[in-house]
Amino acid sequence: MEPIIELHNVSYKYPNGPKALDNVSFTINHGEKIALVGPNGAGKSTLLLMFNGMLKPDSGEILFNGKKLTYDREALREIRRRVGFVFQNPDTQTIAPTVYQDVAFGPVNLGMSRDEVRTVVFDALNDTGLAGFERRPIHQLSGGEKKRAAMAGILAMNPDVLVFDEPTSALDPAGSEDIMELLDEMQVNGKTIIISTHDVELAYPWADRVLLIKGGTVLLAGKPGDVFYNKDLVRSCKLSMPVLLELYEGLSEKGMPQIEKLPKSALDFITYLCENCGLQRKEEKTCGDIYLADVEHTSPEIVQNLLASGSIAAVGAMGTKAKTFAGNGNICPEFTYGVIDKCVLKAINKKNTLILTSGGMFARVHTRVEAFNQEYDQHIRVIENF
């Protein structure tokens, strides 16, 4: 993996303040999903503002794509185009009166032509599920919609890295799930995603790597399981262990056989329990099927027909396009987040499910199900033609 952002011994001190960052070094690779986790005032936001040159380190250096960051006007413009920053409070970020104008803000300043601006804005609004909101004034949007508008404004500039400060703060659970899935979608489309959060439940299943930050230093960087299973460290950072790990720990103490890999999702855990703790007889290997529909190449009628046949127990919609498709076709998806896992879970319970998705997410269903089949010796089929 190629590094995209490297920090070498970065320190920073706010004027008249304590040291906000103290000798921080780490590397972020292309296409990674990174979560910066730490208590309030740990220096997460300060660190994030380093990535696009909003703050200049007092000492140490930052490399972007192997090149040292400089702080002259042109270089700053370039880095800010490449590294998109989404503020915690969307009211800070949204500047213009209407959604269209706000999303077009970046592209216009990058000097794109009218037609180009139009195209990128409509694409960004489509990707964030805000199609049809162009003329709406920002102040009439709900919290979640504002957040999406802020994201669209950054996406329209087509950055390589997206930095989110607390992407799900002040959102309802459904709203945060939507946003997290949007982040997944962006990552599938080749972006590197960095978020800061103190929501461990959110960071644990989502992140590829977690950086635990406290007092301006990186205490530990590694796979989410390794970081969060370190009980004392997690507690010293005023965080809590993800419920899944707590459950695992409790059951291990009760004598449950150890798993070589920590359970990353409810699905992992349930399959493990089924396999090893006698919840399901071993010889039962028949499972349900997963139907997979690409919403860009199918019509609501076909899906309706499939649903009418009565063999589908649940429908999952993955991605913004799929959700729009479901909304237009009057299909009410049961799952909108963690869709693959939930459908696999249904499948091992011998129920059939349908996943609506599109683009890069499509291939992911195959790889995830295949990986699952191999790991647990299951035979879940993914059916595309129906």
Place this chain on the structure above:
Amino acid sequence: MYYEFLENVAQNNHLRDIHSVIKLVFGLGCILIAISSQSIIVPLLIIAITMFATLVLAKINLKFYLMLLTVPLGFAVISVLVIIFLRNSGTTLLSIPVFDWFNIVVSTGSLNEGLLIFSRVFAGMCSLFFVALTTPVTELFTTAAKCRIPHEFIDLAMLIYRFIFTLIEQAAQIHASQVMRLGYGSAKEGINSYGMMAGSLFINTWIAGENLMMAMDCRCYDGKFALNADDLRFSPALMAGVIALLAGLIVIAVYTRGFILFGA
């Protein structure tokens, strides 16, 4: 906290997709014709037309509309009463003695004049509300840019527009939190709380300004503000219709300029 802003109503009206230039020409034309009209006929026609356009075509809520109208019309009624009772010309219709040396007199002339002024005000208000309720400010920015208004003014107006609502929301929140903690119990406390609110709003505004700079920097601000994609279709036929209507009103105004209700 929810406030019914004219702007919010305008954002959802059913004439939103009509090009704002057409609506502006119609509204402003009606105002000009109404206030320069010499008889009450044309203003009455304009009232009927604009009310129809606002209530039936734009589907503005009747109750809300009437509530809006009561404010200016209330003032108009009072002023017109003063004119009717104090001006004096033509034959006397009514005379109320107040003191030995002072009668309140209503005459045909004063009545005609009062009614004319009232009808003009009424028609003007109806036309103005038509514009206000069917043309959201967000559309006006594009129109203003087309009228070659310097973009510095438009950019500033857009920023102000965006932050008016943020400011109102914050003021409402601070006010609510003060009321909850009994900040307006007595007049003295009320003044104190109000001052505190103003103070914290000032500080918040300052911070918001700094944040705005940061947000604009983060998004590569280079002195440019985007305008709405100009995707409202300009219908020449509708524009011609509006102009024909206005011309018709002018013709009627000229022919009926001598009309009076009371006396000759």
